[in-house]
Amino acid sequence: MDDVAIIGVGLHPFGRFPGTSAIEMGAKAARLALTDAGITWKDVQFAFAGSYEVDNPDAVVNFLGLTGLPFTDVYNGCATAASALSQAANTIKLGEYDIGMAIGMDKHLPGAFAADPVQYGVPSWYGETGLFLTPKFFAMKIQRYMYDFDITPPTLARVAAKNYRNGARNPNAFRRQELSEEAILQSPMVNDPLTQYMFCSPNEGAAAVVLCRAEIAHQFTAAPIYLKASVVRTRRLGAFEVHSPWVPPERADSPTVDASRAAYEIAGLGPEDVDVVQLQDTDAGAEVIHMAENGFCKDGEQEALLSARGTEIGGSLPINTDGGLISNGEPIGASGLRQIHELVLQLRRAAGDRQVPGTPRVGYSQLYGAPGTAGVAIVST
Amino acid sequence: MKPQRCVAEGLFEWPSDEPTVSGSRCDSCSFVTFPTQDACPRCGADATTPTQLARTGTLWTWTRQRFQPKNPPYIGTEPANEFQPYGVGFIELPEGRIEARIAGDIDQELRIGMPMELTVVPFATDADGTEVLTYAFRPIEG
Ligand SMILES: [Zn+2]
Numbered sequence: 001m002d003d004v005a006i007i008g009v010g011l012h013p014f015g016r017f018p019g020t021s022a023i024e025m026g027a028k029a030a031r032l033a034l035t036d037a038g039i040t041w042k043d044v045q046f047a048f049a050g051s052y053e054v055d056n057p058d059a060v061v062n063f064l065g066l067t068g069l070p071f072t073d074v075y076n077g078c079a080t081a082a083s084a085l086s087q088a089a090n091t092i093k094l095g096e097y098d099i100g101m102a103i104g105m106d107k108h109l110p111g112a113f114a115a116d117p118v119q120y121g122v123p124s125w126y127g128e129t130g131l132f133l134t135p136k137f138f139a140m141k142i143q144r145y146m147y148d149f150d151i152t153p154p155t156l157a158r159v160a161a162k163n164y165r166n167g168a169r170n171p172n173a174f175r176r177q178e179l180s181e182e183a184i185l186q187s188p189m190v191n192d193p194l195t196q197y198m199f200c201s202p203n204e205g206a207a208a209v210v211l212c213r214a215e216i217a218h219q220f221t222a223a224p225i226y227l228k229a230s231v232v233r234t235r236r237l238g239a240f241e242v243h244s245p246w247v248p249p250e251r252a253d254s255p256t257v258d259a260s261r262a263a264y265e266i267a268g269l270g271p272e273d274v275d276v277v278q279l280q281d282t283d284a285g286a287e288v289i290h291m292a293e294n295g296f297c298k299d300g301e302q303e304a305l306l307s308a309r310g311t312e313i314g315g316s317l318p319i320n321t322d323g324g325l326i327s328n329g330e331p332i333g334a335s336g337l338r339q340i341h342e343l344v345l346q347l348r349r350a351a352g353d354r355q356v357p358g359t360p361r362v363g364y365s366q367l368y369g370a371p372g373t374a375g376v377a378i379v380s381t
Numbered sequence: 382m383k384p385q386r387c388v389a390e391g392l393f394e395w396p397s398d399e400p401t402v403s404g405s406r407c408d409s410c411s412f413v414t415f416p417t418q419d420a421c422p423r424c425g426a427d428a429t430t431p432t433q434l435a436r437t438g439t440l441w442t443w444t445r446q447r448f449q450p451k452n453p454p455y456i457g458t459e460p461a462n463e464f465q466p467y468g469v470g471f472i473e474l475p476e477g478r479i480e481a482r483i484a485g486d487i488d489q490e491l492r493i494g495m496p497m498e499l500t501v502v503p504f505a506t507d508a509d510g511t512e513v514l515t516y517a518f519r520p521i522e523g
């Protein structure tokens with residue numbers, strides 16, 4: 001039996017918007033989601049909002065209406081949006097409320113994130129010596145993965161080229177220019193083996209989702225999308241994780257693997273049931289690794305799957321149909337709700353130029369990032 | 382010779398002909414952490430004893446840091462056009478894999494599995510001219 005349905009989604013385009021605040025973008029996304037659900041802000045009984053840069057994203061009420069609803073702000077690294085979604089879904093499952101919203105927004109400066117390592121439980125010297133950087137972690141993770149499983153640089157370029165191609169079909173995307181695999185491989189090396197055009201950028205944007213108790217979903221829409229699972233997990237001892245100066249000799253699976261297994265179990269579904277996928281592509285290598293960590297292939301099979309164009313919109317396993325992070329950028333608080341927005345459009349068969357063929361029934365999304373936190377959501381018709 | 386200082390007290394032993402980095406061994410379960418910490422992330426005990434880690438190991442993974450990190454938290458103050466890219470890797474020691482700068486020419490060949498040894502290198506200069514030192518690993522010749 002389904003507990004929670006998604007009846008509305010909204011998205012403020014991702015990009016750079018001088019003069020527009022994150023709060024204003026969040027309010028815009030929320031309004032679009034309300035319109036999509038056919039309700040008004042007064043109908044919303046509770047909300048969760050996520051942001052990295054904004055301390056009080058609940059201030060969207062200044063633009064939506066001061067209705068007095070319980071409104072909680074969440075921040076949970078790159079899994080912030082997944083946490084807002086999980087908390088909203090759980091609140092409905094508790095039975096206290098019928099209709100709520102999850103909203104995510106952010107407005108980052110260009111360039112790699114810079115923060116105080118001490119705030120991540122890591123000593124100051126780690127930042128002072130130039131080691132507290134996320135891109136080089138992802139580079140070292142894919143470097144080892146390529147060595148272990150015979151993945152080649154052209155495969156990384158294929159991932160990025162696909163995501164730019166998909167982004168070019170998405171009017172809300174940040175980078176809408178197609179790029180050839182050759183141009184991607186020949187762009188400046190940033191952190192070997194990853195080049196400039198294999199990385200996403202922190203930027204700006206917002207997304208929102210209206211959720212309700214599944215039994216009442218048909219009051220709002222003839223075609224609700226059900227949230228089958230929404231799971232967050234953090235790193236275990238022995239996992240190779242961002243922002244950690246060491247890893248013990250023992251090995252553990254990444255938090256993505258843990259979140260993925262839990263989500264499949266809760267949903268009663270497996271990777272073979274999934275029709276459309278959104279993965280965390282902080283860089284092209286991350287998408288390659290996450291394909292296996294989420295159960296969509298075995299380690300090393302990505303090389304052949306990408307060669308056969310299997311993850312294109314028309315392929316056997318469409319991944320990042322809206323262009324992913326590489327094309328959309330990463331406003332941290334909104335990123336995971338962008339994924340849900342895209343999956344809902346795909347399952348409604350309303351994704352326009354980038355619609356996957358056939359009748360997709362199950363969508364899957366995954367977030368991963370600092371400080372070793374992952375979120376997985378599974379949705380279905 | 383310029384005055385020098387270590388980037389952090391207790392991070393590594395210096396001066397020494399054979400420098401080592403410092404970790405902590407859990408008094409309850411013997412689990413070793415790097416860098417030192419008072420509590421054990423495996424068993425949760427809150428008593429640990431300082432220990433020195435092995436100074437040779439093998440390269441487990443690597444990259445090159447080709448863009449200048451933001452200051453802060455980075456303390457390098459060179460103008461962007463004078464930034465010197467540096468290698469970064471995880472070195473597999475018996476006690477675990479530890480992250481480090483890789484000393485030596487930026488274009489030197491790096492291979493997973495190659496033997497590495499600990500060294501100490503200057504990487505930044507304070508406003509008063511003091512060189513700031515950190516630990517690094519370099520490929521063992523031959
Ligand atoms: Zn212990």
